[in-house]
Amino acid sequence: MSSRRQFIKHTFVGAATVGNIAALAAAPKSTKVKKPIVISTWDFGVAANKAAWEVLRVSGRALDAVEQGVQVAEADLGNPTVGKGGYPDRDGHVSLDACIMDELGNCGSVAALEHIAHPIAVARMVMEKTPHVMLVGEGALQFALECGFPKENLLIPSSEEAWKEWLKEKKYKPIMNIENKSFNTDRLPGNQYNHDTIGMLALDEAGNLSGACTTSGMAFKMRGRVGDSPIIGAGLYVDNEVGAATSTGVGEEVIRTVGSFLVVELMRQGYSPEAACKEAVQRIVKKKPETAKQIQVGFLALNKKGEYGSYALQSGFTYAVCTAEKQDLVIKGKHIF
The missing domain is CATH 1.20.5 (Single alpha-helices involved in coiled-coils or other helix-helix interfaces)
Structure with a gap:
């Protein structure tokens, strides 16, 4: 037995x-998760990433990192595409757009905000202090002033000079990739400028994702025009189970495809960050093939493993990466055309 x-x-x-x-x-x-990490659009993302890294390197929260990071771009008077240095609309008004989203799905946004130098900070206040997601125009300004943000004249001399030069012919023809610091802006005629965005994504030591996006919008746009940057799901989207994505370029086309949400959902289906960005760009080409050849749109994505990637319509798009190993890495994004 x-x-x-x-x-x-x-x-x-x-x-x-x-x-x-x-x-x-x-x-x-x-797969070992690569964290913390912060990535952002364009060459000017390097300086912004360094500010974000100061938060991440001491085990800070990704939300705090992205807010601090993009404020560097907002404060850079030499950057004509974001914040106080941004070019005005065709009536001479500088209006700013921004949004922010955390790992819990909380989000805040402001659009067509004037007289406030740091719209990303106001967007976070909308997220944390109100029952709403987005405030716009006069209402956004009223809220910002009530929160103690100083009212400023955002039309700096160089932007005013560019606007007055544009008024001579009032032609609108965006130049792709002007945000790339290697692009020689000296050869641009006075009536041709473009605007763009800094989008930033971060994965912190705790494994949580957050993102921020801020811009002054298209140069010499129609008064009241709002692009993709402050729209959750278009200019920015974060899902802490999957990853995060942001966009840059002509916002109208990003809105039409709900681009950043699309990228995140593709990553949920198993796409790598780069492959997801490429598919999102290809959707734009499929919908408007002729338009796609004449404009720039790029997507940038980061997943929960700390893997990142991008894809754009045209060559020239760059993005910046910051990790414990390297703080000033600039990568040329792949492209369709």
Whole structure:
């Protein structure tokens, strides 16, 4: 009887061991998560990433990192595409757009905000202090002033000069990739400028994602025009189970495809960040093939593993990456055309 029990025990243990081995063989291999990490659009993302890294390197929250990071671009008077240095609309008004989103799905946004130098900070206040997601125009300004933000004249001399030059012919012809610092803006005629965005995504030490996006919009746009940058799901989207994405370029086309949400959902289906961005860009080409050849749109994505990637319509798009190993990495994005 004893030997029979021992036989049954040994047989059961052996079967369980074989089952465990089979299960382990079938299980996907784990990938070490690369964190913390922060990425952002364009060459000017390098300086912004460094500010974000100061938060991340001391185990700070990704939300705080992206807010601090993009404020560097907003404060840069030499950057004509974001914040106080941004070019005005065709009536001479500088209006700013921004949004922010955290790992819990909370989000805040402001659009067509005038007289406030840091719209991203106001967007966070909308997220944390109101029951709403977006405030616009006069209402956004009223809220910002009530929160203690100083009212400023955002039309700096260089922007005013560019606007007056534009008024001579009042032609609108955006130049692609002007945000790339290697682009020689000295050769631009006075009536040709473009505007763009800094979008930033971060994964913190706790494994949580957040994102921010801020811009002054298209140069010499129609008064009241709002692009994709302050629109959750278009200019920015974060899903803490999957990843985050942001966009840059002609916002109208990003809105039409709900681009950043699309990128995140593709990553949920198993696409890599780069492959998801490429598919989102291809959707734009499919919808408007001729328009797509004449404009720039790029997407940037980061997943929960700390893997990142991008894709754009045209060559010239760049993005910046900051990790513990390297703080000033600039990568040329792949492109369709």
